[in-house]
Amino acid sequence: MHWKQHVVTLEEFIIQRQLDFPFASGELSNLLRDIGYAAKVVHREVNKAGLVDAFMLTGVRTAPVMFLQGEDVKKLDVYANEHFIASLRAGRECAGVGSEENDDIIAFDDANSRNAQYVVLMDPLDGSSNIDVNVSIGTIFSIYRRQSNKGDLVRQEDFLQKGTEQVAAGYVIYGSSTMLVYTTGKGVNGFTLDPSIGEFCLSNPNIKTPDLGKVYSVNQGYYSKFPEGIRRFIDYCVEDDKDTKRPWSMRYIGSMVADIHRNLIKGGLFMYPPTTDAPSGKLRLLYECNPIAFIVEQAGGKATDGHQRILELQPTELHQRSPVYLGSSQQVEKAEAFLADFETRAAKEAANGKAGGPVSVKA
Numbered sequence: 001m002h003w004k005q006h007v008v009t010l011e012e013f014i015i016q017r018q019l020d021f022p023f024a025s026g027e028l029s030n031l032l033r034d035i036g037y038a039a040k041v042v043h044r045e046v047n048k049a050g051l052v053d054a055f056m057l058t059g060v061r062t063a064p065v066m067f068l069q070g071e072d073v074k075k076l077d078v079y080a081n082e083h084f085i086a087s088l089r090a091g092r093e094c095a096g097v098g099s100e101e102n103d104d105i106i107a108f109d110d111a112n113s114r115n116a117q118y119v120v121l122m123d124p125l126d127g128s129s130n131i132d133v134n135v136s137i138g139t140i141f142s143i144y145r146r147q148s149n150k151g152d153l154v155r156q157e158d159f160l161q162k163g164t165e166q167v168a169a170g171y172v173i174y175g176s177s178t179m180l181v182y183t184t185g186k187g188v189n190g191f192t193l194d195p196s197i198g199e200f201c202l203s204n205p206n207i208k209t210p211d212l213g214k215v216y217s218v219n220q221g222y223y224s225k226f227p228e229g230i231r232r233f234i235d236y237c238v239e240d241d242k243d244t245k246r247p248w249s250m251r252y253i254g255s256m257v258a259d260i261h262r263n264l265i266k267g268g269l270f271m272y273p274p275t276t277d278a279p280s281g282k283l284r285l286l287y288e289c290n291p292i293a294f295i296v297e298q299a300g301g302k303a304t305d306g307h308q309r310i311l312e313l314q315p316t317e318l319h320q321r322s323p324v325y326l327g328s329s330q331q332v333e334k335a336e337a338f339l340a341d342f343e344t345r346a347a348k349e350a351a352n353g354k355a356g357g358p359v360s361v362k363a
């Protein structure tokens with residue numbers, strides 16, 4: 001006889017975790033629940049986006065076409081942004097939002113929100129250029145305690161905090177199934193949306209990432225624009241070596257959430273290094289790097305900007321970018337070693353007025 005195991009929903013899990021903290025007020029739990037609700041609505045819209053836009057484009061209500069083109073795709077970014085902001089505002093546990101989609105912070109001005117203790121930073125629809133080709137996209141969020149006094153409107157300083165100050169962070173991946181993965185600093189847990197009951201159910205408890213994976217994820221098309229250390233590291237990734245499971249497979253979706261999610265579960269390195277065109281890389285420290293770094297570290301991995309722990313970088317601007325290397329610790333450390341080695345060499349050569357020759361970093 002088969003006994004069906006009781007599934008733990010996201011809400012049940014959040015409540016169970018709250019009970020572990022005798023003095024918890026429930027505000028963070030409510031806020032996480034609000035994010036979970038908003039994610040379900042965005043999931044619904046993501047899934048029907050092809051149909052809706054096909055109707056809008058053709059005016060025909062039969063023979064739906066599944067893919068979108070051009071301008072109409074943008075609507076989903078805007079929708080996700082507005083929906084998350086509206087849900088957080090209505091939930092009253094959030095004093096304000098910083099979004100990758102908005103130039104400035106949004107301070108909620110009603111009495112409840114002014115007295116709320118948390119602010120949320122988010123990238124409401126990351127990888128949005130992938131929507132029109134039906135590839136996985138995601139939402140990334142991060143929660144901080146405000147620094148300003150309750151009762152006041154939140155200020156930019158409330159959002160410009162180091163990643164180490166995050167109270168919680170997570171992502172939603174709208175993929176072959178929709179999943180919500182989050183941490184409050186006590187491990188990482190993953191929930192899969194069961195559309196038949198409309199609930200996120202605990203599917204991946206206590207996620208741990210392997211120390212060494214078989215994958216590296218980078219936009220290798222920029223090879224010639226990367227620093228020399230990274231070019232040589234990429235050469236290292238594809239060399240043959242049994243001990244380190246090389247050559248590693250290159251996997252790059254172009255949706256950070258999807259690339260990270262795969263590597264988190266299976267092991268691997270994700271990187272977005274500086275390029276000659278973008279000296280700080282492309283990814284945003286507050287909306288992308290910090291929340292993902294918090295999750296990766298909580299799963300046992302590493303996250304750096306090539307030199308320093310991502311979570312210890314002091315943000316100075318809302319939309320500041322940072323190079324990022326994160327995932328399985330051994331792979332991140334190796335990338336850092338290549339960078340350091342070539343930077344040291346370049347500095348020595350510059351001091352001696354010499355051009356550099358080939359070098360090797362020990363495997």
Ligand code: AHG
Binds near residue numbers: 126129130254255257
């Ligand atoms: P966007 O939301 O504008 O599509 O950006 C996606 C982000 C991130 O999710 C992804 O890893 C990276 O940009 C891809 O950038 P490249 O195309 O430069 O590789």
